[in-house]
Amino acid sequence: MRNLRLFVSAVAFFLCCIKPTIAAEYRLYAAAGIKIPLIALSQTYQRESGHSIVNDFDTAGAAEKKFLADPNASFLITTKPRIDKAIASSLLTNGQAIHLVDTxxxxxxxxxxxxxxxxxxxxxxxxxxxxxxxxxxxxxxxxxxxxxxxxxxxxxxxxxxxxxxxxxxxxxxxxxxxxxxxxxxxxxxxxxxxxxxxxxxxxxxxxxxELVSQYVLWYKTTGDAGVDGFVKLLTSSRAAGIFAQEGLLPVTSR
Structure with missing residues (x-):
């Protein structure tokens, strides 16, 4: 009985010392042409990670403006020329750009x-x-x-x-x-x-x-595991299949 009490006390102490994973909220601004697959992928990510993605969809230009005006935003998806220009003018810093899909x-x-x-x-x-x-x-x-x-x-x-x-x-x-x-x-x-x-x-x-636009994902590389996890999902073969179903063109090489 004494050993059982000691065991229970040890387990209780261990559980008290464990810090629960805190669900985080990440903001994403994106061109509306990618809306439906992004909503689906955001929901998948929330189910699998516990973290949530707050999506805001607009024109490519308006999405960029909203992202730049929001210091707490983590993700931007807009056209490649806009991303390139913002990086060149140092409006986007401390991050990484990935060619995601075409439209x-x-x-x-x-x-x-x-x-x-x-x-x-x-x-x-x-x-x-x-x-x-x-x-x-x-x-x-x-x-x-x-x-x-x-x-x-x-x-x-x-x-x-x-x-x-x-x-x-x-x-x-x-x-x-x-x-x-x-x-x-x-x-x-x-x-x-x-x-x-x-x-x-x-x-x-x-x-x-003809006009084919490259949608580029830009995200802040802060070492946040939640951000990295969502980027991994967005660039996965599973995401590629969802993008294709919704009329987006696959990227042959990154």
Missing amino acids: AAGIASSQAVKPVVRNGADLKAALLSAKKIAFSDPARGATVGLHFVKVIRELGIEQEVMAKAMVARDGIETMRLIQSKTVDIGITQMSEVVQADRTTLVGPFPKEF
């Missing part, structure tokens, strides 16, 4: 009979015949929105398109306008089309106007 600019349609867009002439005809067109706000740093304005200028139809255009806050709103049939054509990342309603996808821009 292509695409076209969505709410019409029962979708336009066939094989070349610039097809794209021009589709845009001119549409009654309403939505695209993400270039002023808010929307990558595809900025590209689309250049395209319609090259096609010589900027005035006609802008007269019937609805400038959306981001790609998510663009797809809401498509799903509600408020507009005939929506211009955004193909991944955003697939994640919202893949049945509305017309396809990518024709070859001469």
Whole structure:
């Protein structure tokens, strides 16, 4: 009995000395084109680690601005040119950049009979015949929105398109306008089309106007095991499969 009491006392002392793992919260700002897979991966990470990821999705430019304004943020996912520029200007320091996935600019349609867009002439005809067109706000740093304005200028139809255009806050709103049939054509990342309603996808821009963006993950290398664990998940083969299912293009090499 004495030995049992000693054993119980020893176990109680040992348990009192163990420090419980404290669940941490990490903030992530990302371009909306990667929203659905990131939500799924964040939920997986929370189940497996106990730590939580607080996601904020916006245009590529707005996501970058929000991250830079938040000293407690850990992760940023936006386009490679923005990451490169921020690193070169020392806005991003003490961290690491990883090429995560790629995404292509695409076209969505709410019409029962979708336009066939094989070349610039097809794209021009589709845009001119549409009654309403939505695209993400270039002023808010929307990558595809900025590209689309250049395209319609090259096609010589900027005035006609802008007269019937609805400038959306981001790609998510663009797809809401498509799903509600408020507009005939929506211009955004193909991944955003697939994640919202893949049945509305017309396809990518024709070859001469193709836009493929590299989404880059930047994170603070502070030696935090929680941060490192989430990065490991994001760059795993399991994550690659989830990204591919949601319309994102795999990275062949890092």
